[in-house]
Amino acid sequence: MTSPVKSSLEHQLKALLPRGRLLTSAAQLAGYGADGLGYKNHLPDAVVIPADAEELVGFMRGAKALGVPVVMRGAGTSLSGGPVAVQGGVVVHTSALKKIREINTDGFWCEVECGVGLNDLDAALKPHGVFYPPDPSSGPVCTLGGNVASNAGGAHCFRYGVTSNYVLGVEAVMLDGSVHRFGGPAGGRGPWREDWKRFMIGSEGTLAAFTRFWLRLLPLPEKVWTFRATYPDLKTTEAAIHALVAHSSYPAAIEMLDPRGVAMVESSQMACGLPGGSFMLLVEIDGPEALVNARVQSVAELLRHAGSNDVMFSDEDEIRNKLWKARKASGGLLGQLSPSYVVQDAVIPKRALAEVLQLVYDEADAANIRAVNIFHAGDGNLHPNFLFDSRVPGELEKVELISKRLMQRVIDVGGTLSGEHGIGNDKSAYMPLVFGPDSMRLQLSVPAAFNPAHQMNPLKVFDNRRFVA
Amino acid sequence: MNIFPPMQNERLFVHFLDEVDGALCLPANATASDIHSQARAHRLRFPLLLDEAKPLRDQIAASTHAPASCRFGPYCDNILGMNWRLPSGRIARIGERVVKTTTGYDWLRFLLHSGSRYGEPVDYVLRLRPDCGFTAIARFDGGTKALHSCVSKLLHSGWMHWWDAVDSVTEGGASFVRVMIHCVPEEAPILAQQLEHIAASSSTQLMLQNNVPPPLDGLPDLVIKTTPDRVIGLSAELAHAARRCVALCYSGVVHVYMNESEDLTERTQALVQPYTAEIHTLGGDWHSRWLPATPPTITESAWLNTLEEAIHEH
Numbered sequence: 001m002t003s004p005v006k007s008s009l010e011h012q013l014k015a016l017l018p019r020g021r022l023l024t025s026a027a028q029l030a031g032y033g034a035d036g037l038g039y040k041n042h043l044p045d046a047v048v049i050p051a052d053a054e055e056l057v058g059f060m061r062g063a064k065a066l067g068v069p070v071v072m073r074g075a076g077t078s079l080s081g082g083p084v085a086v087q088g089g090v091v092v093h094t095s096a097l098k099k100i101r102e103i104n105t106d107g108f109w110c111e112v113e114c115g116v117g118l119n120d121l122d123a124a125l126k127p128h129g130v131f132y133p134p135d136p137s138s139g140p141v142c143t144l145g146g147n148v149a150s151n152a153g154g155a156h157c158f159r160y161g162v163t164s165n166y167v168l169g170v171e172a173v174m175l176d177g178s179v180h181r182f183g184g185p186a187g188g189r190g191p192w193r194e195d196w197k198r199f200m201i202g203s204e205g206t207l208a209a210f211t212r213f214w215l216r217l218l219p220l221p222e223k224v225w226t227f228r229a230t231y232p233d234l235k236t237t238e239a240a241i242h243a244l245v246a247h248s249s250y251p252a253a254i255e256m257l258d259p260r261g262v263a264m265v266e267s268s269q270m271a272c273g274l275p276g277g278s279f280m281l282l283v284e285i286d287g288p289e290a291l292v293n294a295r296v297q298s299v300a301e302l303l304r305h306a307g308s309n310d311v312m313f314s315d316e317d318e319i320r321n322k323l324w325k326a327r328k329a330s331g332g333l334l335g336q337l338s339p340s341y342v343v344q345d346a347v348i349p350k351r352a353l354a355e356v357l358q359l360v361y362d363e364a365d366a367a368n369i370r371a372v373n374i375f376h377a378g379d380g381n382l383h384p385n386f387l388f389d390s391r392v393p394g395e396l397e398k399v400e401l402i403s404k405r406l407m408q409r410v411i412d413v414g415g416t417l418s419g420e421h422g423i424g425n426d427k428s429a430y431m432p433l434v435f436g437p438d439s440m441r442l443q444l445s446v447p448a449a450f451n452p453a454h455q456m457n458p459l460k461v462f463d464n465r466r467f468v469a
Numbered sequence: 470m471n472i473f474p475p476m477q478n479e480r481l482f483v484h485f486l487d488e489v490d491g492a493l494c495l496p497a498n499a500t501a502s503d504i505h506s507q508a509r510a511h512r513l514r515f516p517l518l519l520d521e522a523k524p525l526r527d528q529i530a531a532s533t534h535a536p537a538s539c540r541f542g543p544y545c546d547n548i549l550g551m552n553w554r555l556p557s558g559r560i561a562r563i564g565e566r567v568v569k570t571t572t573g574y575d576w577l578r579f580l581l582h583s584g585s586r587y588g589e590p591v592d593y594v595l596r597l598r599p600d601c602g603f604t605a606i607a608r609f610d611g612g613t614k615a616l617h618s619c620v621s622k623l624l625h626s627g628w629m630h631w632w633d634a635v636d637s638v639t640e641g642g643a644s645f646v647r648v649m650i651h652c653v654p655e656e657a658p659i660l661a662q663q664l665e666h667i668a669a670s671s672s673t674q675l676m677l678q679n680n681v682p683p684p685l686d687g688l689p690d691l692v693i694k695t696t697p698d699r700v701i702g703l704s705a706e707l708a709h710a711a712r713r714c715v716a717l718c719y720s721g722v723v724h725v726y727m728n729e730s731e732d733l734t735e736r737t738q739a740l741v742q743p744y745t746a747e748i749h750t751l752g753g754d755w756h757s758r759w760l761p762a763t764p765p766t767i768t769e770s771a772w773l774n775t776l777e778e779a780i781h782e783h
Contacts, residue, residue, distance in 0.1 A: 104696075104698070105625070106697070106698035107696040107697050107698040107699070107721075108624075108697050108719065109696065129625070150571060151571040153569060157569065161542065161546060162569055162571075164575065164578070165542055165546050168752065169752045178768070180768070181752065183752040184750075184751055184752015184753070185696050185751050185752055186694050186695045186696045186699075186721055186748070186751040186752045186753030186754075187694065187721070187752065187753070188694035188695075188748070188752060188753040188754030189754040190749055190752045190753070190754065191749040191763075191766065192763075192765075192766060192769055193762055193763045193764065193765040193766070193769060194579065194583070194765070194769060194773070195578065195579060195582070196769065196772075198545075198575045198578035198579045199574050199575060199579060201575065202571045202574070202575055203574060214752065218629070218630065219624070219625060219626055219627055219629045219630070220627060221627045221630065222626075222627040223627075242489050245489070245490075245491070246488075246489075246491070246512070246599050247599070248599055248601045248652065248653045248656075250599070286627075287627055287628075287630060287631060288626070288627045288628045288631070288663070290659050290662075290663070291628075291631060291656065291659050291660070294655070294656060294659060295656075347565070347567040347568070347569045347570060348567065349487055349489070349490050349492075349566065349567060350489050350490055351487065351489045351490070379567075379568050379569050380490070380567055380568070380569075381569055404472060408473075411480075414566050414567070415565075415567055416565045416567055416570045416572045417572045418570065418571050418572050419567075419569035419570060419571060420569060420571055421571070422571050423571070423572060423573070429472045429473070430472075430473065431572075431573065432473040432474065432475050432476060433473050433476075434480075434572055434573065435476065435573065436476045436477075436478055436479030436480055436561065436562065437475070437476065437477065437478075437479070438479055438555060438559055438560075438561035439479060439561045439562055439563065439576075440475070440476075441779045441782060442561065442563075442576055442776075442779050442780065443573045443574055443576070444779070445775055445776050445778065445779030445780075446574040446576075446776070447574075448775050448779075449771075449772040449773075449775035449776055450772065452775075461573065461574075
């Protein structure tokens with residue numbers, strides 16, 4: 001911080017927080033310029049790291065008077081440019097709020113602070129025989145605050161659903177410093193007339209800061225079988241997906257890796273002997289041993305009948321874990337392959353899978369941009385990854401043009417822009433495709449109610465959410 | 470900057486059935502038989518039903534949950550989208566027809582159970598599930614302690630995911646546990662064996678009825694949302710002043726059915742009043758189709774003013 005304005009901000013922030021909670025040097029701020037998206041960098045003016053909820057509330061009480069944007073941030077693993085200070089201002093890093101306050105197995109709920117890591121929660125729940133189902137690939141790093149803010153999903157959402165299906169309550173701090181509990185262990189409205197937590201979940205830090213959550217839990221499945229099947233082309237892969245989603249085994253996960261994704265995994269340290277040159281489905285069924293064992297052959301037969309002559313399945317943890325490690329590490333591998341990449345998150349009706357994926361390949365190939373598809377096929381939740389170099393003039397523009405055409409097609413076939421990553425500032429330009437005049441007015445009224453000056457995370461979700469001090 | 474111009478019209482849902490996605494769009498006043506007649510042809514079903522004859526909109530207005538919420542979650546996780554008539558008469562599209570979305574703020578879940586405060590549903594997009602062809606109802610009878618043990622065994626294992634419903638029903642001073650299973654016929658013996666095991670280990674008596682329709686209890690007069698560990702006890706307490714109580718054990722919901730009389734409103738109010746503080750402390754709530762909604766708190770009135778301006782704008 002050098003300018004008088006920044007010096008003044010630093011002075012005000014020091015008054016709001018105990019010593020040692022403030023980062024202002026260029027080197028310290030460098031790690032906060034981007035999220036998992038990487039190529040869009042916006043350095044904040046300062047970063048604050050509250051040690052607990054009390055300090056976070058104390059900061060929020062004075063935040064309005066700072067007159068600068070306030071951007072909440074968990075682990076920064078999001079893929080939509082969400083927790084990034086596009087308009088400058090203060091990033092609030094919530095990583096220190098990481099207490100698991102209660103695990104109530106009789107009531108199937110737990111209470112956690114917003115900075116608890118997703119996999120840390122899993123590890124804490126496991127000895128109790130329960131689990132929290134959402135499982136984004138960033139699980140080893142991401143926080144529940146980020147998960148709730150972006151309504152995170154993951155590979156097993158096909159049967160288990162996304163974050164919004166499991167949030168029973170949210171404690172939120174408004175910009176005036178008021179603290180509100182929306183819901184709680186019982187998952188209802190609480191004393192409110194309306195169910196306000198519904199707006200909080202997936203609000204991408206644009207309405208309030210979150211301190212803690214009450215989450216719904218399920219009993220752990222006893223037995224898991226993982227299947228791998230390969231298919232020669234998109235059409236047969238799509239037919240296999242259609243058959244799987246209607247199958248009585250209710251698969252927990254139906255994932256797809258295209259030949260480029262398989263090749264990327266196999267040329268990395270995550271290689272696990274996946275056959276090359278094919279579209280691969282990764283399918284998982286789980287449940288009580290007696291029930292799930294009775295289903296194994298019918299799932300294998302379905303995969304073969306759909307056109308695969310290479311079906312492998314296993315209940316051995318070593319084999320299963322290798323497959324999942326390869327699947328879940330693929331996002332990180334993309335970052336090693338290319339200086340920059342964009343991942344889209346559209347959800348489409350599954351009858352359009354092959355058609356829309358072909359559009360991705362055709363558009364990317366024509367523009368000489370590499371495209372890799374690794375995604376949640378059971379949900380129709382596409383993740384086309386476009387690999388490019390943002391330093392090369394024109395490359396980003398090519399990717400943006402492809403994305404624009406892709407999103408138009410997604411909406412035309414009845415889909416939506418984002419299934420689990422959120423809109424951030426990466427997809428906000430496409431929002432006019434989704435909402436008509438009345439629904440757009442309703443959408444914009446939500447931040448107008450809670451954060452009318454758009455001081456919380458401006459220029460996210462909707463492009464016109466600009467903070468004016 | 471936006472790269473697409475603002476849309477001039479809403480992208481309203483048209484009625485459809487997508488058998489691949491298991492999505493069905495139909496009028497909000499459709500009944501169970503309307504849903505069945507379309508879904509069954511494609512071996513699909515919509516399990517969250519409370520009543521055979523009442524319109525779906527009335528069922529959703531009556532409760533946030535149905536017995537099959539044990540397996541599939543509340544209505545709001547099974548209704549993907551709506552065409553919603555605003556007070557101005559214009560119709561807005563709310564939600565999607567695909568199973569996942571985090572595109573914008575979640576008006577679907579906010580409006581779904583809001584009664585007629587902000588308009589009304591015109592059409593719903595339902596998420597359907599595979600119809601596996603076999604339904605059975607298990608009834609466990611026994612003493613209070615045995616039934617508690619039975620419910621605990623039903624819920625606290627990996628089998629819990631495969632019961633469509635686990636309900637504790639109290640009527641006329643007696644209670645029993647009701648479990649609904651839905652599966653392919655070949656799996657029925659496996660599930661039945663587990664139910665027999667639970668009956669034996671909890672000292673309850675099991676009666677299993679195969680190939681019967683799902684139980685439809687009708688629209689509850691009062692619905693209370695609490696935690697799963699509190700729900701059976703609460704249901705038993707409420708049953709003293711009601712005709713029937715059905716506790717949806719995993720969902721933590723009590724459906725209360727009152728005796729019909731002219732003072733139903735007063736009796737319902739009196740029944741819930743002693744529990745209100747406890748329910749709110751747990752982050753739960755109550756709702757009755759006979760009673761007006763709780764007045765907004767001062768804090769939420771300010772938020773509501775902004776939302777209502779948008780909702781009522783012509």
